[in-house]
Amino acid sequence: MNRRKFLATTAVATASAAAASAFPKPAISQGRVQWRMVTAWPKGLPGLGTGAENLAKRITEMTEGKISVKVFAGGELVPPNQCFDAVQSGTAEMGHDIAGFNMGKHRAFAYFFGVPFGMTYAEHISWLHYGGGQALWNELSAQFGVRSYAVGNIGSNIFGWFRKPITSLSDMQGLKMRMPGLGGDVIRKLGAQALSLPGGEIYTALQTGTIDAAEFTGPANDLALGFYQAAPFVMYPGIHEPGPVQEVVVNKAKYDALEPTLQKIVDVACQAAHEDMMAEYKWINSQASKTMVEKHGVKFLRLPDEVIAGLGKASGEVLTAERDKLDALGKKIWDSYVAARSQLKSHTEVSEMAFYQARAMDYPFPS
Amino acid sequence: MNRRKFLATTAVATASAAAASAFPKPAISQGRVQWRMVTAWPKGLPGLGTGAENLAKRITEMTEGKISVKVFAGGELVPPNQCFDAVQSGTAEMGHDIAGFNMGKHRAFAYFFGVPFGMTYAEHISWLHYGGGQALWNELSAQFGVRSYAVGNIGSNIFGWFRKPITSLSDMQGLKMRMPGLGGDVIRKLGAQALSLPGGEIYTALQTGTIDAAEFTGPANDLALGFYQAAPFVMYPGIHEPGPVQEVVVNKAKYDALEPTLQKIVDVACQAAHEDMMAEYKWINSQASKTMVEKHGVKFLRLPDEVIAGLGKASGEVLTAERDKLDALGKKIWDSYVAARSQLKSHTEVSEMAFYQARAMDYPFPS
Numbered sequence: 169m170n171r172r173k174f175l176a177t178t179a180v181a182t183a184s185a186a187a188a189s190a191f192p193k194p195a196i197s198q199g200r201v202q203w204r205m206v207t208a209w210p211k212g213l214p215g216l217g218t219g220a221e222n223l224a225k226r227i228t229e230m231t232e233g234k235i236s237v238k239v240f241a242g243g244e245l246v247p248p249n250q251c252f253d254a255v256q257s258g259t260a261e262m263g264h265d266i267a268g269f270n271m272g273k274h275r276a277f278a279y280f281f282g283v284p285f286g287m288t289y290a291e292h293i294s295w296l297h298y299g300g301g302q303a304l305w306n307e308l309s310a311q312f313g314v315r316s317y318a319v320g321n322i323g324s325n326i327f328g329w330f331r332k333p334i335t336s337l338s339d340m341q342g343l344k345m346r347m348p349g350l351g352g353d354v355i356r357k358l359g360a361q362a363l364s365l366p367g368g369e370i371y372t373a374l375q376t377g378t379i380d381a382a383e384f385t386g387p388a389n390d391l392a393l394g395f396y397q398a399a400p401f402v403m404y405p406g407i408h409e410p411g412p413v414q415e416v417v418v419n420k421a422k423y424d425a426l427e428p429t430l431q432k433i434v435d436v437a438c439q440a441a442h443e444d445m446m447a448e449y450k451w452i453n454s455q456a457s458k459t460m461v462e463k464h465g466v467k468f469l470r471l472p473d474e475v476i477a478g479l480g481k482a483s484g485e486v487l488t489a490e491r492d493k494l495d496a497l498g499k500k501i502w503d504s505y506v507a508a509r510s511q512l513k514s515h516t517e518v519s520e521m522a523f524y525q526a527r528a529m530d531y532p533f534p535s
Numbered sequence: 536m537n538r539r540k541f542l543a544t545t546a547v548a549t550a551s552a553a554a555a556s557a558f559p560k561p562a563i564s565q566g567r568v569q570w571r572m573v574t575a576w577p578k579g580l581p582g583l584g585t586g587a588e589n590l591a592k593r594i595t596e597m598t599e600g601k602i603s604v605k606v607f608a609g610g611e612l613v614p615p616n617q618c619f620d621a622v623q624s625g626t627a628e629m630g631h632d633i634a635g636f637n638m639g640k641h642r643a644f645a646y647f648f649g650v651p652f653g654m655t656y657a658e659h660i661s662w663l664h665y666g667g668g669q670a671l672w673n674e675l676s677a678q679f680g681v682r683s684y685a686v687g688n689i690g691s692n693i694f695g696w697f698r699k700p701i702t703s704l705s706d707m708q709g710l711k712m713r714m715p716g717l718g719g720d721v722i723r724k725l726g727a728q729a730l731s732l733p734g735g736e737i738y739t740a741l742q743t744g745t746i747d748a749a750e751f752t753g754p755a756n757d758l759a760l761g762f763y764q765a766a767p768f769v770m771y772p773g774i775h776e777p778g779p780v781q782e783v784v785v786n787k788a789k790y791d792a793l794e795p796t797l798q799k800i801v802d803v804a805c806q807a808a809h810e811d812m813m814a815e816y817k818w819i820n821s822q823a824s825k826t827m828v829e830k831h832g833v834k835f836l837r838l839p840d841e842v843i844a845g846l847g848k849a850s851g852e853v854l855t856a857e858r859d860k861l862d863a864l865g866k867k868i869w870d871s872y873v874a875a876r877s878q879l880k881s882h883t884e885v886s887e888m889a890f891y892q893a894r895a896m897d898y899p900f901p902s
Contacts, residue, residue, distance in 0.1 A: 229799045285894055298818035324886035405889035432596045439807040451665035454882035468885050480898030488901050510902040515821035518835050519691035521891035522772035527652055528884055531847030534855050535877040
């Protein structure tokens with residue numbers, strides 16, 4: 169999708185939110201239910217949007233329509249950032265967004281999206297399914313009357329798009345950057361100004377110089393939005409989002425009312441969706457990166473070591489401070505996340521990381 | 536599982552293979568089918584064995600027993616290395632093994648297991664689902680009357696267990712190492728002797744000095760088999776197996792006879808199983824590595840740069856030579872794999888790899 173189309177879609181979607189009350193209520197007949205999946209994404213957005221649609225389609229097909237899931241783009245039924253509320257209140261049965269949006273309700277939701285210098289895709293899902301993470305997420309979500317699932321992952325992000333390269337820690341001083349959430353808190357510690365613009369406003373802000381830099385979801389979506397035209401330098405790695413998890417929340421009462429077979433289908437479809445979106449992003453991001461470099465002259469530059477170490481220290485401080493803001497369950501989640509990160513990080517360093525470094529060495533290989 | 540129990544189970548399983556013909560034929564009544572899943576693994580083996588059992592259970596549950604899948608350990612119904620043949624001939628409806636075992640039938644099956652210095656877990660599945668890999672796998676498998684699925688991944692392996700550390704390229708000369716498949720061809724190029732022992736024979740061969748080194752599946756299974764008692768040095772990274780994919784083969788005629796809803800359930804269950812096994816291995820491997828270092832004094836040592844570069848060059852040569860051994864479809868698969876690896880590798884280096892390196896730097900962080 170190109171930028172114009174993306175923005176146009178977003179605008180239309182927002183406008184139609186007003187007409188939300190005109191949508192029909194879910195029909196229930198002969199044990200069949202119609203579920204509404206509200207999403208935080210523009211219609212058809214590659215990765216996030218297609219991931220939501222694929223998941224809905226699979227649940228509908230596998231249940232032979234016993235659960236028929238209809239997807240609504242962000243703004244069609246409720247505003248993009250109100251998916252969780254809509255599911256909590258029963259306005260929708262499912263919501264497709266990120267747990268990071270729910271930090272206003274409970275700060276511990278952050279650990280089910282991801283944290284700066286935290287866990288990556290594979291580590292995060294390993295913690296959820298085998299290290300006790302999902303049980304804690306269930307406990308937290310149950311307090312809000314929902315069930316939560318990891319249903320997608322964007323993969324390790326880039327740090328962002330820059331009008332001028334970052335060459336030292338002092339370049340972070342006064343930098344105006346679009347960077348929401350915990351990542352924003354991290355760059356503030358280095359003297360930057362962190363803003364939280366919606367996706368559709370980033371391009372213009374970069375072009376007019378209202379901001380100096382911006383992060384969004386990564387090469388594929390960012391290319392469609394044309395950021396490179398206003399800010400041609402990509403700085404990496406995306407230490408603020410090492411493996412951003414997308415979530416589905418399901419209304420707990422609606423889920424509990426399903427027969428066990430249908431519950432199982434929802435569970436397994438969500439797990440498959442998580443891998444599916446990761447696979448899609450990895451492919452479209454690798455394609456987009458190639459296009460950006462070869463066709464648009466985008467420069468990929470690694471952040472200098474002193475900046476990485478500074479961001480690491482700042483992230484450690486932000487994370488440490490977060491623990492004090494949490495209640496008992498939140499502290500249990502924090503402790504579990506931090507311990508899992510340590511254990512998995514050590515193993516990753518002798519497995520994936522060591523392999524990637526070996527593969528990047530200089531030796532003849534067919535390509 | 537400890538080594539004694541593992542070996543005992545394997546022995547029992549092999550002995551009972553003789554009684555295979557006594558097993559009942561699959562029952563079909565009222566549109567219900569009973570499917571037999573033969574596996575290459577000992578009963579209950581963490582990761583490979585539990586992965587097969589979880590997949591069977593999920594298919595049975597999601598179809599409400601319309602497809603009821605019963606799992607057989609390696610040797611119970613057919614020998615561990617004959618799963619593919621059993622499914623091809625219809626003796627079993629499903630087989631759980633690795634595509635690497637099928638290289639005798641067609642050498643291009645190697646690219647659906649993984650190759651030295653090739654793609655990792657996330658890259659491989661991205662190629663399969665979004666880069667055209669699965670369509671090529673389907674085309675190849677159809678020639679043998681089966682459908683193939685990626686249903687698990689062991690994650691980046693270690694290079695192996697060594698009685699003495701490798702300190703230079705010359706240490707590879709004459710080294711006797713358990714290393715099957717393409718990895719074996721690679722180390723032969725460096726003057727080593729590559730053997731292909733079954734899992735149950737590795738421990739004794741290391742202990743008696745029949746071999747100097749051995750690779751198997753990685754920390755968790757290897758710890759259970761006690762290799763560290765005979766060879767206390769782990770050399771890494773596992774460049775021969777960057778992300779070994781486990782497969783399920785399904786008899787094509789049996790699959791084609793299913794109604795579309797059941798086909799969809801099999802498809803989605805396999806995709807979820809792939810992520811599930813990866814998550815399990817990542818967790819149990821990270822736990823086992825910790826135990827090995829802290830309780831058993833195992834030393835993790837990185838292969839020297841000259842050895843890694845030598846292995847890279849040898850891998851490139853092995854892969855180049857493989858292309859000449861392939862028919863037209865095989866060459867299409869080879870070309871697709873090599874191109875996908877290049878595209879994904881470039882992106883991985885600015886995303887996951889760069890992030891892992893950043894995270895491994897020295898900065899204060901809670902743990």
